[in-house]
Amino acid sequence: MTAGAALSSCGGGSSSTDPQRNAKAKTLTLTIARNAIVGGKNDAEAEWLTKTVIPGFTAAEKAKGLHVKVVYHGYGVDDEAYKTKTALDLKSKAGADIVSLDGIWVGEFAQAGYIKPLSDVVGARADGWDGWGQISPSVQQLGSFQGKRYGIPPSTDGRVLFYNRKLFAQAGLPATWQPTSWNDVLAAGRALKKLPGVTPLQINAGTAMGEATTTQGVLPLLAGAGAEIYANGKWTGGGTAMKQVLGLYQQIYGPSGLGDRKLQEEAKGRDKSFEEFASNKIGVLLEGVYLWRAVLNPKDGIAKMPDRDQAVGYALIPAMAPGKGVKGQSFVSMSGGSIATINPHTKYPQQAFDLLAYLNRPDVVKARIAGNPEVTSRNDVNAEALKGDPFLSYVAQKVLPITLFRPGLAAYTQVSTALQEATASVVAGRSPDDAAAQYGKKLEGIVGGPAHVNAG
Template sequence: MRRTKVFGLLAVCGLLAGCLGQTQEGDQAQNADAKEITLTIVANAAAGGKNARGANWLQNWVIPRFTELQKAKGVTATIKFEQNGAGDEDFKTKVALDLKTGGGGDIIEIDGIWLGEFAQAGQIKPLNDVVGNTDWDGWNQIPKAVQGLGEFDGKRYGVPMGTDGRVLFFNKKLFAQAGLPADWQPRSWQDVLDAGARLKALPGVTPIQLNAGTAMGEATTMQGVLPLLAGAGKPVYENGKWQGDSAQLKDVLGLYQKVYGGGLGDPVLQQEAKGRDRSFTLFGENKIGILLESDYFWRSVVEPRNGVAKMADRDTAVGWALVPAKQAKAGVGGQDFVSMSGGGVRVINPNTKYPRQAWEFMQFLNSAEAVKESLAGAAQLTQRQDVNDEVLKGDPMLTFISEKVLPITRYRPGLADYPKVSAALQQATADVVAGKSPDDAAKAYRDALVKAVGEGNVG
């Protein structure tokens, strides 16, 4: 880890090409022809610990392979991997401090939700400003919507590491009992409610699980409010403003009212500390009909062998459908269907001594060969369409996410105020589930939002 330790040396350091912390726009070519380089990659991963698969990939495959490629070009490359196993917020604080003090690795893996915050603080800069020309054939393999994970305020800051997508999962066995089709694809919120009404006739079955309340935390926001807001036609953050008590928010809260006030959802479940886990178990026990979740649910929750709520008949019993907009063409950008995604991003430290080589390393990390190797044989979505086409071909659900969901998905605004906004949205849904009207819940939300982010930042 590099840090500027003696402040009296800063003036001298500024005169030396390649001194850490002094890279400025126009310095992208510094050390471009160096025959000996040292690059450090920082990730919240540790061999034998957190994100061990990623750590093993970096240590045992990426570093030796890239070093060999550089040697073949006549370059002696020393690649270091700084391992971490901290909680996400602790890791974020560490990265922010490193960048603020002119230190940190050359390439840093961060959660996409932090990107805007780091960018606004000036701790990371657009890729073009750091490395110059970023032409790369890999961009053609990363869908435009997925590239958005590494973008902020219209500028590209990094390369997505991978992503996910949200859909409506449904129990085909329960659907058959209710006389609903196995190839169900709702085209409006009303279609979902109509299916829920049919499922309501089945004894012991909760027709719809739509995450709500504060106990479910961010799951309420990402698997509930945000995709629904997108389906109502207005994202939570737009043109520098957080959405207040808009007509679209009231539409979303109105849907929550119809689900939980109309007996289509279980309001008690939303208040339980482990309510989300409980919903997984109930779905696996054929007691929930429709569930809005990410592909994590398919590959890790109801997965027949190692899932946390195993379904031996998952492949035949579980269906999936796109999340519809409120009605045709009512979603953001006139979309018929919507989704939300998350994921990580790799960024290049503006303080790097080797910007061109760091960009070359970044391209290698995100090459088809490297991305495929990072999976270690697992079927999981990646940022690259060509890799997805190959590794997901045996999994129809994940193929569906890759081909149908990723092109239409959206991401959370990566801003420092987002967690406070998310908490206020969770409370608004809790209020509706508890019986408050959508209008009153929306007004209370706006009051909380103004208190959290300031009147001038609320639309």
């Protein structure tokens, strides 16, 4: 059974729960489930949970006169397999007390009735948690659905424009670059095109790059054109904003030759783009934090770049024109990440929330990222822990306040594929208007007809 089938098979939610049940229990067992296992997938996270969180929490509870045993259920499987198991557990009113979900699953699980708002499960203290003040409202979207919080996001990321300072210098472009419009980006591309053997611009397109095309391409550009892929109960169709996005793809991958069309069609095209960027063969690359931390990392990166810190610059993704982005923004981004939520069928909702809050305490979060800094959801932790990394500090301070997240709805996966196909057709030579119209028709078939689509 697929994850999608598991979720769609549930016709409604579970019965209402009592947030105060067993609130006075002195001896109890809580369980945590995550797709992380010691010695395997997400090893560092599993180590942190088993060696830092569990001993620390049980000691803290013991000091309050409570005897709490915490059991960790770690998995090391494909994300879809983990999603399916978690869905089946929650559907059957089983599973761990604290579960981890990809943020993109939140709406899907909520609509299936598998998870409930924290305020329903725990009561008023969920909204009164002091940590919310340290998590930007934009980042809180990751664990929210229809205006209600379903979980706490531990960390996140962001998308920016990375650029090669050495190539910029050769092309007569500034070492510190911040475009304020799509035209500025194209102008830099034209300047870079004068350099032999250099691909000026690389923005993911096509189906071979999969979800990277959507999150590191279409969605941030769509936000720059003033639209979100899903807003106010409707999906964005093939109207003006989508035509503008596909028009930009045409300007990059069309006759101007600012981008490498073949790269978008190769099975390993994205990996090749990493290698070419690290080898000073791509001028500008729209990518996420992953590129900096895991790909170009001079120590253990996939495509090590020894002079990364000096040679690589980064800039916010501009809207099509100043003030023309979604919510009137001049700069945009997309982010992702997971959340931790409370199983609505837990026997101990209050104690489970104590554990959830402990997982996201500043000192505990700092212990999680010690030795391998990342952008956490907490502003206070980022301000202290990321001081030694200018790029991650930049993302925390400049990107997170303006970022958006993908809609956590079951239809999104198919919508994403349709977006990838639209960009592929433009790269192959089809007109933006035709590609947008084809996407709009396909979208209606996916989401249940034109009533669910904003065609404008």
